[in-house]
Amino acid sequence: MKQLQRFIFLVYFFVASIPFCFGAQSDLVEQQQIDKVLLSLKLELETAKKDSASVITAQKHLQLGKYYQKARVYNEALEQYNNALTLVQKYDTLTVFLKNEIGVIYLSLKNSSKAKDYFNESILISSRIKYVKGEAKARSFLGSCYEKEGEYLEALQYQKESLSLFKKLGNKEGLAIVNENIGSIYEDLEQYNLAYEYFKKADEYFKKINENSRIGVLNNLGDINRKTGNYSVALTYTNNAYKLAVQFQDMYELKSAHKDLSKTYGLIGDFKKAFDHLLEAERINEELISSQNINQLNTLQAVYETKQKETQINSLLQQKKISRANQDLLLVIFGTTVLMVGILFVYFRRKRKENLKLQKYKQRMLKAELERKAFEEKNLQHEVHVKTSALSRYSLHISQKNKILSDLSLTLTNMVDRKNIDVNANIKKLIKEINFNLHQEREWVEFNNFFEEIHPDFIKKLSLLSEENLSPAELRLGMLLRLNLSSKEIASILRVTPDSVRVARYRLRKKLPIDQKEELVNFMIAL
CATH class of the missing domain: 1.10.287 (Helix Hairpins)
Structure with a gap:
């Protein structure tokens, strides 16, 4: 065991000291290709915004988002997916697809909590619109979230629910992927017999679809046999995975195959082959990391350049205009001055007329x-x-x-x-x-x-001014005084003597706030 540990340490030390470089010409070609693809997608999106329905525009956002997602420029991918979501109906299959993709991004960023939110929303919408395939995918992704969190029982539950839905659809690709996911969970639980069983089922389904999809499952079958001590069988599965990875130029699976072969050869004591395969796995890993970084950097640069291109074009056009204008600067100033004076003259003249x-x-x-x-x-x-x-x-x-x-x-x-x-x-x-x-x-x-x-308010005003309640007879007297009638006329109307009228006037005057010098008639007229 100490000898194996020393061997692995030496291998890693050796690999870490290997210089790594890339050709400038290759980088330039790759950058040009990224610029071309990104520009094409952007152009299609702008055309859709002008001429197409919102659903078509949403699909163009989706295509651009998939491009960014593949390049691992996740912020831009999320922006495109969210833009697409604003253009589609809530209960639509495209909404389910977009939410699943957003959840996958958050899962890649190890944000399981947010990923689960999107997958749960996708399940609810799929269930409502009876979109079985979307629900099956969402449940499988949700199972992967719980697997990442180490919640294996919940992970198995959601994967098996997904498996049941894919069986109902007869979807071989979905059945293959979910069987592989379930096998992975049982492998983590060290229940190798069950893991092997589900990996074999996945392999059978992948055989019916395409050989390329089998590579990962073959590597997993090799892992199970290695962990259970069946080294010869493990080598057979891993070598088959290696051959398919070479055939289809799948560098990720090729790296995994080399790593698994290194582990198996190390366990059977063939340290040279173990060293060679580990060295090759690390070399491929370095290439992949560098390639990913360069691709991501190139994509980010392309995004930046695309956003800046319009500004640069406008700036160049402005500079060109300024250069031409400098030749006729005096004429332009003179013409502008005359024009402004004329405009101001006309404006103020018209304004004056309008005023x-x-x-x-x-x-x-x-x-x-x-x-x-x-x-x-x-x-x-x-x-x-x-x-x-x-x-x-x-x-x-x-x-x-x-x-x-x-x-x-x-x-x-x-x-x-x-x-x-x-x-x-x-x-x-x-x-x-x-x-x-x-x-x-x-x-x-x-x-x-x-x-x-x-005189609508006379009676009310007179009653309010009186210090005591006025009788109907006093109110009548007040009305007749308001009409500026003499005591004789009032006596005739009321069928009383003039002396009685004078007495009544005196009593009414006492009840009102009248100055001694003010005439009662004038007081009534003033109300």
């Missing part, structure tokens, strides 16, 4: 508004005058009616004194009716209504 028109328009509008208000005020004054005259006439009418009725009542009373029995009964009846009519309040109701139309 004059606006002022005239405002003046006409103001004049029309003043005329309208004057007309309205004249109408209101006329209406008030008419109503005031009518109210005065109505008051006079009441006064005259009361006087006539009083005179008639007096005459009829005198007639009663005469000794005419036949006439007396009828005259008494007439007197009774006249006196009854004199006490009717209907005229006062009509008078009140008429008064309130002309």
Whole structure:
């Protein structure tokens, strides 16, 4: 065992000291190829944005995202996938595909938590739209997340659910991949018999699809046999994987084959072959790392150059314009000055005309508004005058009616004194009716209504100003004073003596906050 450890240490020490370089011409060709592909994809995307439906544009974002993902420029890939998601419906097969790809990127970045979020969303959408293939893939990816976290029971559960869905579809590629994933989990659990069983199933499915897909499974079968001590069988499987990797120029699987062969030969004691294969595995690994780094760097450079290209073109065009303009600078300045002066002249002249028109328009509008208000005020004054005259006439009418009725009542009373029995009964009846009519309040109701139309707030203001509650008789007196009637006229209307009116005025004055020098009539008119 110590001899094997010493051997491995020497191999790694030797490999670490190997110089590594790349040809500048090869790098240039690769950079040009990346620029060409990226430019083509960008052009297709811009064309789709202008001329195509949103779904087509989303597919172009997806193609560009796959390109970035393959180059391991994950930030750009995520941006393209997210842009595509904004263009497609939530419940769509393309949405499922995009979420699965985003989850795979986060899984590659060892962000299992975020990856699981996307795979779970993909499962929910697939289940709702009955997209079985998308759900099967999402469950398989979710199983891989749990495997990376060491949660093998959950990993097996999701992989077997995925396997069941792929069986329902009869999808051989999906069955092959999931069987290989399950075998990998059992290998981690050191349940080699079960791992071998699932790896064999995966190999059978891959045989029906293409030979290239078998390489990884053959390496896994070699691992299982090596771990269980079947070294000769392990070498057979690994050598078959090696041959297919060489045939299809799959450098990743070729590296794995060399590494597995190195381990197997080391275990059977053939250290020279173990050393040779390990050395070759490390050489290929260095090439792959360098190639990946260069490819990633070239892609990033292409992305940067693509984003800067438009700015550079605009800058060059601007410089060209400036160079040409310098030759005619004085002429341009003179022409610009003349043009600006002309434009300013025309602008201010037009502005002045517009201001004059606006002022005239405002003046006409103001004049029309003043005329309208004057007309309205004249109408209101006329209406008030008419109503005031009518109210005065109505008051006079009441006064005259009361006087006539009083005179008639007096005459009829005198007639009663005469000794005419036949006439007396009828005259008494007439007197009774006249006196009854004199006490009717209907005229006062009509008078009140008429008064309130002309002076709507008078009663309210008078009541608020009074220190004590005003009686109906006092309110009537106030209304008659508001009409600027004399005490004699008021006495006639109220059917009282002028002395009674003076007493009533005095009592009303005491209840109101009136200055001693102010006339009661003026106070009422001012309300």
